Amino acid sequence: MIGLAVAARAYARARWRMARLRDRAAIERHQSARLARLGWYLARDIPFYRGIDPARVGSWPIVDKATMLANFAAMNRAGVALDTVRAALARGEDRVEGHAIGHSTGTSGNRGYFLVSDAERYVWLGTLLAKALPDALWRRHRVALALPGFSRLYGAAGGGSRVRLGLFDLTEGVDAWAARFAAFAPDTIVAPPKVLRHLAERGLVARGTTAFAAAEVLDPVDVPAIRAATGLPVRQIYMATEGLFGVSCAHGTLHLAEDVVAFEWEALAASALVQPVVTDFTRRAQAMARYRMNDLLRLDPSPCPCGSALQAVAAVEGRRDDLFLIGATTVTPDVLRNALLDADPRIDDFRIVQTGPTAVAAAIPPGCDAAAVRAGLRVALTRLGADAAVTVSHGIPATDATKLRRVRRDWDHNQISAS
Template identity: 50%
Template sequence: MASFARARRLEKRLRTRADVEAWQAARLARYLEKIAPRVEAYRTIRARRLGELPIMDKAALMDGFHRYNRAGVTADQARAALAAGKRVGKLSVGASTGTSGNRGYYLVSDRERFTWLGVMLAKALPDVTKRRHRVAIVLPANSSLYDAANESGRLALKFFDLQAGVDAVLPGIAAFRPSVIVAPPKVLVELARANLPLAPERLYSAAEVLDPLDRATVEARFGITLGQIYMATEGLFAVSCARGNLHLCEDYVAFERERPEGSDLVAPLVTDFTRTTQVMARYRMNDLLRLDDASCACGSPQQRVAEVVGRMDDAFSLRRRNGDGEMLVTPDVIRNAVVGANAAITDYRVVQLGPETVVVRLPAGGDNWLEDACDALRRLFADAGVEAIVEGEIGPLPPPSERKLRRVLRLLPPG
């Protein structure tokens, strides 16, 4: 538990915003001088400032996977090791859920696995040294990162694989009697609706965007505040504090901000300055965040996040009526229009299928408020000055098991 203790000490040390910025500056200086040059991609770059490194994304990482890790492991080697359930030398291999259809891979050393665990516990379960929690992790893909929890001896952790389907894992979760559940919102909603003998003390939404509709359902059933853990292949990015507010993990990750035109949201570029096996520098995330600059009653000076809004590539791209190019309409704006159209709407999908074609789907029984949802979107697009033909339909809305649930989705045909 040494990594847990270090993480707790660091949290107490970073008491002001100036403390956070000074800490990051020192760690980034070391990172640029000693860590980044250890991998082929940055070997010839002598950067003094983070902004002097090139921006990278998943496509660049997967095209030259071996260039970004110290062991020179290729993407094919990582894929084969993962499929066989093996390590690559002394390194563990993990993968993303492949929301966009392409899985991303990562490599971690044993030391990094336990560092990750210590940070996670310090932020999500700070009382872990005082009591032994039973933690259920429900995700589409297992990870050696979670193995470190059981190896620590401080937790009873069980992983439930969503590839078997949501319904298939519910009885096992109930039988495990977890005190803590970490799961996508779609699973938490099904647990809330099922008549199962569950009494968790803490709940964390992870791996998907948390819709306010789902939050309300889960909190009403279990009577506790639903926290969030924002993490991805690229690292651990934010965890809810004791007051229920999401904070960026700025003690371990540097966040640069890109702002889509005409939006108050930000798309982060992340640099994890604690990982040395695989260098993730200025990695362009596909997520959109709404930041909150208000101070938090928990006392943390680390940046608050009001909302993880959704994916950048799910923002609708619609033609402006004045002919001046296209406008991005972000998922949160679309979601708020649909949910606000009628209080009876508890599930939905909104999909952009063409340059002007938007389809709203509600589940069976939603006939009476389907037109409300369509009209709300028509008003939204008209007020925004963009061209859109909104159509409505009734149909099944099954939650996907192996992929993330995305209620707002841009699905334009190729070309």
């Protein structure tokens, strides 16, 4: 009951902030106050940050996954060692020294490991519900969560009397829980786009269901099937084991959670995409301050019809690990995705993979125009000054990866310097 009270309080505070933060000036004042409070906490209670100037956020170190793993014990309040967390997870445990623990899916080759307090889990739950289900105080909801990794970390927070959560483990496969999912009859679903699409195509998504895509890039090819089933815009929840970063409004616009996270932006050369550096105000058990994410975002400067002043995101385009590196040219995932989809409107699934220093392989469904796809990709690459051999095959290869990455770089550019 104490946890639900924390969630209810976080819900109320989030709703109050959403009503109060109506312009950029208000958002910046709010963030400035929260950052000042966080700075003093970090300097006093987190060993890694002792010696920082709490008032000069720009002087705090920017950290990434490698830094966090190398300094894990010094970056959490309890001093829990990384080996302790790994060993507990290997034994099937999800708690260490009174903290919930978890890890990322490790799709980039190495896992991130995280711990949160129970209070933080309920704050996360309340904040998410306020943004995704603002009517939860007066309307009951049945929310199905079909998510990897962090669903175990946060799902145990449970729901309240008006929100019932159903957890569906992706590692078991959809067939293992399809009947239970149908019996649960959710009015809201949070799942990766490929799972939402699969459920929709199997007739398991009812008309009027609110569908939130999470954990993967929402590709345009997945949207029509999901929207046809629900009759509503496909919304997104932008979150990871690092935290909650954004939620779409009812219009389908993804708004960043700038009331609980401060975002800094690192520009990508010769691209409109940016890479976020995040500072989470709600995290205390483990610091999440000036953490460089691996994601690539396209921001949207247009005002949203919902009236929110929170920064809108046109798309989460992919990951920095999946930038194609061809000679001296860097090619972003959105360029390749758009070139392929523009080549043939019949394409409803695809893969584009950099397989070598100047080799790109694409896979498309049978019957689609391979010649047009090859030409389209060649034109897009040439326009950027990248010279690569492009091959196109029919048939989408099966994958057992936890996260679907339709555009990815399998070639390790470090092999050149190592050879």
